[in-house]
Amino acid sequence: MQTKHYDVIIAGGAAAGSASAYFLTANPDFKGSVLVVEKDFSYQYCATALSAASIRHQFSTPENIAMSQFGTQFLRHFGSALAVNGERPDAAFHEGGYLFLASAAGMDVLLENHQTQKALDVDVALLTPDQLAARFPWLHTSDLAAGSLGLSGEGWLDAYGMMQGLRKKAIAQGARYIENEVIDVQRQGRRITGVILNDGTALQCGTLINTAGTGGPRLARQAGIVLPVESRKRYVFYFQCPTVIAGCPMVIDPSGAYFRPEGRGFICGISPAESNDPECFDFDVEHDLFDETLWPLLAARVPAFEAIRCTRSWAGHYDMNTLDHNVIIGAHPDIENLLFANGFSGHGMQQSPAVGRALSELVTYGKFETLDLSRMGWTRILNNNLIIEKNIV
């Protein structure tokens, strides 16, 4: 029997993989076939479905800002652009804003980021503690030096809804999805020739795209490439507050704790210190983190949060680029036709539209056409010319 051939095989069909499939099949210059291999159609463990589903323009890296700015534009037209047979998907995009708070110790970074962001047309304002107190009367401000508030373009959405909208539109445009796992990658010299699936099926491909999230390093190893990406566990806690907290944006506390409205309540979380952040694949929730660490921090920032009740929690995994916390996008110099989009480090949901578009351009034109992401490729990793993102949440 002849081995089936696809022009593009995408391994991993969540946000990044489905965005790639969507942009490829939407491009009239791309005439090929697309197969998305996704190992779990329930998507229950993928980062996309477990994320805090928020989008911000307040980064320190210009490319991260530009990717999220495109994400915002894309989300604003999501329903009409991705309608299938007149049915408009809803990503429930809410432009509620981000508020980065700084103590005196954090002012240099806040000001430096502000300059970078203003130069790139980010709609952001610096507020003094008095201005913060006037705008957000529920916020404790006496220990703050300033806050940086996103005035438009930033907010939160239904990440699962976004992914499903991309997936359905990609299928309507001709992409094929199968529920299976890529368990081996076949390479001859500088080219990938195909993949082996969990049921033993062998497939040939013109290009292989690695959008396998925390499964990305394994896929890379099968092709002989070491990807500096590890699975790092993060928790999200949902709580309710008896007091109305009006006009609450996504708030990033100087301690690193974050909270934002979600439905009738709020979600919150905090990243551990780097020294206490081992590679981890389980989904167990450390409930003490809420009681002993998060709750005191939240109540110190918003006194009304003294009375909150945590009713739900879950864990998910960042595909953490351990070198500089930024995505690695594009081909490795040793292999021409294996494209990576890995190491999102906690900001990949919002970057998926830009990354999917960028990968579709690499496949179709052999280069970035719209947004130049060449600095985010393998060269910086291999030359140790890292681009450290300072605004990690």
Ligand SMILES: Cc1cc2nc3c(=O)[nH]c(=O)nc-3n(C[C@H](O)[C@H](O)[C@H](O)COP(=O)(O)OP(=O)(O)OC[C@H]3O[C@@H](n4cnc5c(N)ncnc54)[C@H](O)[C@@H]3O)c2cc1C
């Ligand atoms: C708690 C938490 C909060 C977050 N908050 C935010 C946020 O607010 N904003 C933001 O932008 N980002 C956030 N992120 C990060 C974001 O969720 C991810 O960066 C993004 O979803 C990555 O998408 P992805 O498609 O690359 O990976 P995933 O969503 O992890 O999908 C990878 C897919 O590949 C499949 N797969 C793996 N291996 C194989 C294989 N060998 N063969 C076939 N299929 C395979 C998996 O089943 C999975 O469906 C958060 C992440 C977590 C965990």
